[in-house]
Amino acid sequence: MAQYARGSTVAVIRLCNPPVNALSRAVLQALEDGLKKADADPSVKAVMICGENGKFSAGADIRGFSSPERSGGALGPIVSLIESSEKPVVAAIEGVALGGGLEVALGCHYRIAHMKARMGLPEVTIGLLPGAEGTQRLPRLIGVPAALEMITTGKHIPATEALKLGLVDEIVEENTIEAAIRLANKVIGQPLGPRRLSLKPVPKLPNMEAFLDKALVKVKKQAWGCLAPELCFQAVRAATERPFAEGVRRERELFQVLLSSGQAQALQYAFFAERAVRRWATPSGASWSSAAPQPVRKAAVIGLGTMGRGIVTCLVKANIPLVALEQDLENLNKGRKAVMVLLEREAMKMEGGAQTLDFHNPARLQFTVDFDQLRDVDLVIEAVFENMALKKEIFHKLSKICKPGALLCTNTSALNIDEIASATNHPQQVIGTHFFSPAHVMRLLEIIYGRHTSPTAIATAMQLAKALKKVGVVVGNCFGFVGNRMMFPYIQQAVFLLEEGSRPEAVDQVLEDFGFKIGPFRMSDLAGLDVGWRSRKDQGLTGPSLPAGTPARQRHGQRYSPLPDLLCEQGRFGQKTGRGWYQYEKAGGRTATPDPWLLNFLSQYRDTHGIKTRFIDQEEILERCLFSLINEGFAILAEGIASGPEHLDVIYINGYGWPKHRGGPMFYASTVGLPRVLAKLQKYSEAHPDVPGLRPSAFLKKLVAVGNPPLKEWMSYLSQQSSKL
Numbered sequence: 001m002a003q004y005a006r007g008s009t010v011a012v013i014r015l016c017n018p019p020v021n022a023l024s025r026a027v028l029q030a031l032e033d034g035l036k037k038a039d040a041d042p043s044v045k046a047v048m049i050c051g052e053n054g055k056f057s058a059g060a061d062i063r064g065f066s067s068p069e070r071s072g073g074a075l076g077p078i079v080s081l082i083e084s085s086e087k088p089v090v091a092a093i094e095g096v097a098l099g100g101g102l103e104v105a106l107g108c109h110y111r112i113a114h115m116k117a118r119m120g121l122p123e124v125t126i127g128l129l130p131g132a133e134g135t136q137r138l139p140r141l142i143g144v145p146a147a148l149e150m151i152t153t154g155k156h157i158p159a160t161e162a163l164k165l166g167l168v169d170e171i172v173e174e175n176t177i178e179a180a181i182r183l184a185n186k187v188i189g190q191p192l193g194p195r196r197l198s199l200k201p202v203p204k205l206p207n208m209e210a211f212l213d214k215a216l217v218k219v220k221k222q223a224w225g226c227l228a229p230e231l232c233f234q235a236v237r238a239a240t241e242r243p244f245a246e247g248v249r250r251e252r253e254l255f256q257v258l259l260s261s262g263q264a265q266a267l268q269y270a271f272f273a274e275r276a277v278r279r280w281a282t283p284s285g286a287s288w289s290s291a292a293p294q295p296v297r298k299a300a301v302i303g304l305g306t307m308g309r310g311i312v313t314c315l316v317k318a319n320i321p322l323v324a325l326e327q328d329l330e331n332l333n334k335g336r337k338a339v340m341v342l343l344e345r346e347a348m349k350m351e352g353g354a355q356t357l358d359f360h361n362p363a364r365l366q367f368t369v370d371f372d373q374l375r376d377v378d379l380v381i382e383a384v385f386e387n388m389a390l391k392k393e394i395f396h397k398l399s400k401i402c403k404p405g406a407l408l409c410t411n412t413s414a415l416n417i418d419e420i421a422s423a424t425n426h427p428q429q430v431i432g433t434h435f436f437s438p439a440h441v442m443r444l445l446e447i448i449y450g451r452h453t454s455p456t457a458i459a460t461a462m463q464l465a466k467a468l469k470k471v472g473v474v475v476g477n478c479f480g481f482v483g484n485r486m487m488f489p490y491i492q493q494a495v496f497l498l499e500e501g502s503r504p505e506a507v508d509q510v511l512e513d514f515g516f517k518i519g520p521f522r523m524s525d526l527a528g529l530d531v532g533w534r535s536r537k538d539q540g541l542t543g544p545s546l547p548a549g550t551p552a553r554q555r556h557g558q559r560y561s562p563l564p565d566l567l568c569e570q571g572r573f574g575q576k577t578g579r580g581w582y583q584y585e586k587a588g589g590r591t592a593t594p595d596p597w598l599l600n601f602l603s604q605y606r607d608t609h610g611i612k613t614r615f616i617d618q619e620e621i622l623e624r625c626l627f628s629l630i631n632e633g634f635a636i637l638a639e640g641i642a643s644g645p646e647h648l649d650v651i652y653i654n655g656y657g658w659p660k661h662r663g664g665p666m667f668y669a670s671t672v673g674l675p676r677v678l679a680k681l682q683k684y685s686e687a688h689p690d691v692p693g694l695r696p697s698a699f700l701k702k703l704v705a706v707g708n709p710p711l712k713e714w715m716s717y718l719s720q721q722s723s724k725l
């Protein structure tokens with residue numbers, strides 16, 4: 001809704017739709033009614049539009065885009081109505097003015113913002129474009145380069161930047177509403193023509209064509225298969241080429257294309273999924289609504305290798321005082337140097353901003369090899385080698401040294417949280433916090449509760465994720481948890497495809513064309529092939545503990561590919577050694593090129609094992625890799641390891657480079673159609689009966705049997721049927 005109130009000369013229209021004053025159908029109707037009332041009242045000389053509870057508006061109601069009764073189409077005409085008012089209209093921007101909210105403000109004749117307000121046109125991030133004439137007004141106000149940047153990236157800008165760009169007329173530190181009313185009174189009677197953005201020409205650039213061509217290349221490169229950025233670009237280009245009304249028509253056409261694209265639905269699903277996972281719950285009844293976090297005033301990180309360095313950087317950025325511990329002085333000095341390099345880089349990025357990084361102060365960041373220094377910390381994150389015996393030794397020590405309430409977190413990739421917790425006196429304080437590499441960049445934090453983990457511990461880890469500006473997703477304990485467990489069959493299929501006749505670059509290409517930033521082989525080379533090799537040796541799948549006489553391509557009666565082990569035996573660990581599934585310009589090099597050695601090696605391998613090479617098409621590559629990953633997702637859901645498909649999708653988007661415009665693996669499965677996923681898995685499983693990862697999960701079969709229900713209903717079938725699965 002919107003409340004209408006009349007002062008002596010200025011009418012106030014307040015947008016009200018908690019929590020963010022989204023522009024629902026009712027809000028738009030009330031806004032239109034308010035404008036008409038103000039217009040009809042001769043005692044009203046000016047209008048001020050603001051939002052309730054210190055927020056202007058976060059734009060159109062995103063849920064409305066997928067409902068049959070959409071409100072979107074009504075907004076453009078209302079923005080025009082505001083602009084054509086014969087009485088000056090002032091926008092008082094507090095909190096946020098985003099999307100349709102900012103478009104309303106662009107229709108106003110004057111804009112005044114609070115210092116702490118943020119503005120943006122983030123429609124591109126939900127697969128749309130600013131469809132209420134924003135792509136036509138913004139370039140007229142702030143010029144094409146700045147408008148293009150805001151519209152194609154969706155970034156939010158602070159009020160200070162908005163002022164510099166000319167997006168707002170004034171910023172204030174105190175009462176924005178009072179300042180806006182003062183401004184409204186001041187401008188009564190002044191000509192409105194120059195304030196109507198639709199009448200202004202788009203500021204010219206000396207080389208507009210060349211600028212736009214270059215900008216398009218950049219937009220396409222950053223879009224990575226996502227449609228919206230390019231269509232946003234086209235809408236802005238239309239503003240440079242056509243009169244306002246024609247530009248608006250073009251904007252509407254492009255908006256319609258996006259609205260009906262599957263990508264917009266996927267991105268909007270991802271938006272809400274990310275928010276839904278904050279409301280965590282466990283099968284034992286612990287949940288976000290009843291558990292309270294404990295404060296983290298000081299933390300510690302153990303192990304300053306690849307992960308520990310990034311984790312330290314995150315904690316320093318979150319302003320949490322910290323002790324960083326290594327096993328010996330040599331590793332400590334190496335780790336300290338690496339941490340300093342990361343922090344210097346982060347400090348440079350933050351230069352000129354409101355926050356500064358305080359990392360030279362030993363009271364805030366202390367390096368040590370002495371466990372005694374951890375006595376007073378509230379939380380420890382262990383990031384030592386992936387070795388159960390070592391982790392247990394460390395947790396045993398922590399349990400003795402740390403204060404009883406301290407939260408003990410392990411950054412293991414796959415190991416059993418309960419077993420690690422068993423080495424302590426307080427297993428309720430032990431929890432998995434699985435960061436992703438590079439830890440200071442990747443947004444995901446997988447939070448794994450064990451059998452004894454307390455609700456307070458989970459709530460504290462979730463609170464930590466928020467403080468680190470990460471997306472925390474709470475999951476249960478099993479080998480590989482959610483993310484890596486789903487990754488195993490995906491990588492396994494990729495390797496099996498090589499055995500059968502494919503090449504690393506062919507497999508990677510298919511998955512990169514699908515939208516992954518990096519295919520499975522390039523990813524393995526980046527992460528280091530030795531990591532998985534060590535884990536397989538620990539599991540007795542390869543190496544000296546493998547029983548004599550074990551068939552080369554079978555383990556426990558299932559198909560196994562020794563290819564990755566054989567590469568490691570040749571010292572091919574990936575980028576770090578300059579050779580892996582690809583060759584690189586040098587050890588540590590980044591440019592992957594196909595390696596003739598590998599082709600030859602694969603061919604000999606196939607001869608040795610009597611494998612007949614066959615041509616494998618793109619469809620088979622895609623389906624076997626993705627459907628096996630999705631299949632594992634269904635098994636995870638059935639076991640109660642995650643509370644819903646949204647959890648799996650948020651994990652994949654934020655931790656594994658799954659293309660967001662495809663909504664995550666489970667959402668993708670729902671768009672492909674579960675009957676098709678099932679039929680394909682059945683087909684591949686019949687062809688490869690010794691590969692359990694291709695055998696359709698009982699839960700997937702169940703969902704198909706009950707008629708392929710929509711994703712949001714999946715879990716209800718599980719609770720009714722779980723005992724029979």
Ligand SMILES: CC(C)(COP(=O)(O)OP(=O)(O)OC[C@H]1O[C@@H](n2cnc3c(N)ncnc32)[C@H](O)[C@@H]1OP(=O)(O)O)[C@@H](O)C(=O)NCCC(=O)NCCSC(=O)CC(=O)CCCCCCCCCCCCC(=O)O
Nearest residue numbers: 022058059060061062070072073099100122130131132275
């Ligand atoms: C606003 C935020 C920055 C706040 O962040 P934070 O404080 O962290 O809180 P959150 O947890 O994120 O949010 C709290 C709560 O609010 C929900 N929510 C937030 N924003 C929206 C929203 N816009 N709609 C609905 N709900 C929203 C959020 O989900 C939370 O609730 P919960 O899920 O229950 O926990 C942050 O939230 C944020 O960034 N929000 C998104 C901002 C955004 O993307 N805005 C753009 C919206 S799209 C838009 O405005 C499009 C337009 O341009 C409108 C014009 C369309 C006109 C089309 C005309 C063309 C003709 C087509 C014909 C169509 C035919 C027809 O209409 O029928």
Ligand SMILES: NC(=O)C1=CN([C@@H]2O[C@H](COP(=O)(O)OP(=O)(O)OC[C@H]3O[C@@H](n4cnc5c(N)ncnc54)[C@H](O)[C@@H]3O)[C@@H](O)[C@H]2O)C=CC1
Nearest residue numbers: 303304305306307326327331383384385386411412413437
């Ligand atoms: N590398 C990756 O991409 C990811 C790794 N992980 C997990 O994070 C953990 C750490 O992995 P990496 O950082 O890659 O390993 P790493 O080998 O780069 O670093 C481990 C560090 O731990 C230190 N260390 C060993 N024993 C110690 C002890 N007793 N006391 C203090 N420090 C000790 C080592 O000196 C080394 O610096 C592992 O459990 C791994 O599975 C999780 C996500 C991703």
